Amino acid sequence: MANGSLGEFEVLVLLAVLRVGDRANGSAVRADIEATTSRRIARGAVYVTVDRLEDKGLLTSRLGPRPSPRGGPPTRFYRVSTAGRRAVAQSVSDILRMHAGLKANLPVVDPS
């Protein structure tokens, strides 16, 4: 993976973290991607990807409050770092530029 460019799924994850906002934990990210796109996503894939993005410095994370009263470990929430915002903006605009002008030749995908 060349430095600076993002995989497609990484882009989706970054976008989902941005979309969900404050409550972006693994489950919420996955749910958002699944709800918005037409994909089923393996649970593990999300976590592996956020870990990788965090390693690259594109995401930051913090532990949430302890979910009392049942106890158990707290969940981890993510935010897109400045570098992350830049990278995702770059990727999206790259895709959009590549895509521009091809509309006529692509089948129409129903967003629902």
Place this chain on the structure above:
Amino acid sequence: MSPSVWRRLAARVALRGVPPTRRPDLLADLEEDSEARRQRVGRVRLSGWWLRELWSLGRAYRQEAGARHQTGRRLGSDALAQDVRHAVRSLRATPALTVTVLLVLTLGIGASTAIFSVVDAVALRALPFDGADRLIAVAETNTKSGRVASPQMQDFFDWHARQDVFAGLAAIAPYQGVTLNGGAGRAPEILAGQAITADFFPVLRVTPILGRIFTAEDETDTTSNVAIISFGLWQRVFGERPDVVGQVLDTQLRRFTVVGVLPRDFASPIVATDSIDFWLPYVALPEEHIRGNVYSDFYWVIGRLRDGVSIGRAQSRMEQITAGLAAVYPRWFKDRGVIVEPLVTYLAGDVRAWMLLLLGAVTCVLAIAYVNVANLLMVRSTTRTRERDIRSALGASRLDLARAILVETLLLSVAGTAFGVCAAWWGVGILRASLPANVPRAATIGIDLRVLIAASAMAVCGGLVTSLAPLVGATSRRGTGSLRDSSRTMTVGAGQRWANSALIVAEVALAAFLLVGAGLFLDSYARATHVNLGLDYHNVLYLRLRPVNYANVPAEAKAAIVARNKAAFFDILSQVQALPGVKGAGLVSSSVPISDGLVTADLAIPGQTLPLDADIELSSISVDYLQTIRVPLVRGRAFRDTDRQGSELVALINVAAADRYFPAREPVGRVIALNKINRRIVGVVGNIRTAGPEHKQREAAFAPMTQVVTWGATLVVRTEGSPYALAGPIDGAIWSRFPDLAMPPARTLEDNLGALVAPRRVNMQLLGLFGLLGIVVAAVGVYGVMTSVVAQQTRAIGIRMALGATPQTVLWAVLRRTVTFLGIGIVTGLTAGLMLAAVVQRFLFEVSSRDPGIYVAASAVLAAAGLGAAILPARRAARVDPLITLKAE
């Protein structure tokens, strides 16, 4: 284990490869989603979903790790999955071998699992009582013969008073055959009871669910007539009434007052056949406190060891007490010893040794099975040298190769065990039904968790040990020699050939050993069933008539009742004799032949001094009795209708009595005193083995029933067809005179004989089956090894034939090799048999455990099977075409 423990365990396994610091929050998210889902789906589906999600987490991380490091090093679980897939593929590639191995394992494991479940339930498992390992039995021994005998009440009372090693000591006496009067829509029924001393329930740590247990006062109060009843009786007779305590149990013997009800799952540890319905306090006769001539039979003494007291200490203390008593009563304690044994061992008694014998035999079967599997796998591994060499050339380490073999063997072993357990499930049902009635705890036999754990442990151990053989062959080879050569020229290393031969010899030896055992038990059974019993036991039905218990009848009324009952017996007899299908019928006062009890009489012969142990079996019989069971008259005359009360008192004796008490003299016409009553001998009849085929013929005498006082009688009926078809009409005849009589079910003499020889029959069947399994499995082994030997030597054989060897020579060469294997194996097996012969001798009947005929027969059978198995590969060798073989180079 609680669900959360399982979940944590699953998480540990599934999340390998996930950084540990990361795990908690992954699980937290999973938990959150799981909560949301809980509203919508059921528990089972939720668990399935949870596990899948969990697995996906771990898998993603492991794949990520693989992608990141690019090492190609597989992680444990994926490597295992790959090995399993590989093993399944290669097993499917050789279906014949796989099926053979599975069949052998199924037979071996099925047989041993079934036998183990029987042995475990009967002899090994702890008794179902609290602190059962502290329960003991105390019995007396005959120090001369070494036999264990019933404890005597006289001794029990002294033991109980003087001992300090038991927390409690209780005596138990059988109290069978009490008839419970009918009433309120219930037919009369015969109850089984036990008379017990006060410590009984405390020793077993059982408390009644209603009422109380017995106290020491109950044992001295002869008028209280209290009883504790079983849960079953409470249900049956009292409809689970909560106010049962104080109610009356109305039997023909006495009216008992119920003082307690026992829990549902309580069963007396000491049971002959049926369950016990009620318990009475043991009220001792005055004579039972005096060491005179009142003896106890079939009594038991059980106790609980005091905390911290070992069984050895209890034994020595009891010996000390008994020695002290013996000093006071030397005559009573002549040849009398005492023994303390764990109750579970004592209960199993002789059956325990028998069970361990079966376990030993089945272990042999299992050993053959595994040896065979090892052999077959080893043979197979030699044909796969190429595959292994290729894998090794491509970079598989020796560990990888070894693991592949291990996985394959374990897979076979686990599958074989699964099939075997299914087979055992089916076999246990048959075994349970065919076991003789004297096997304790037979009802609890089944495949339970204990048995399954044992079977699984066996599967894993067997698999590991079995894989050693091919492992040695596979991993000791260096280099990629076979890649350079064609597979035909491949020869096997000397080490492996030696191992092959050793395994086949071991198999044959074990099979020979088993066959000898099978032969011995087969012969014993044949002899036991062909003993001439002295009577014709086919199609003979008998029914005990005990109309009234005389305990409550005043003495002056007894004679009248006895006379009236006797008249009724004879009336029933003549009614039965007139029934269509009845060939003959008679009455006998004592037990029928081939059953448990025998009644001996005091014997004297005027003008003769008899040895001290002179006694004689005595039965009073109706005129037609001996004719009914077809006992021949040897001399003199049989009884006649004219032998009645008032006429001369007469008797018949059997040949054994005539030989012993009237040697070289004519007994007919002489007078003997039976129970102090003089009778003239009018005839001599044939001997009957009253106690069954394995007991010697005893001296016996008969008196006419008309000339004795009888309390009850047994009706004996010979029928034309099936005896049970007549049970209904016979019952009708009996009820015409005794309308409210509760009768034990009718039995036939054949039933009795069947029950007596049942242990032999089961032994014969099981050992025979094991022997057969042994032969089959050994033959399969011989076949497999010889086939591979021939396959490996095809080239050598081709060259020899090209140089002029005839097919016959080649055939003989293969067979000669088989003969060597068989010879060494058989000699080894027979030697082992001879060495262990003494162990089985006590289980045999009229057969020496070193009977040469059986050893020869076993060898012959095994040799024939082995050679038969070798014929096919030998002929294949003989048909080798030298041209084709050599061209193949």
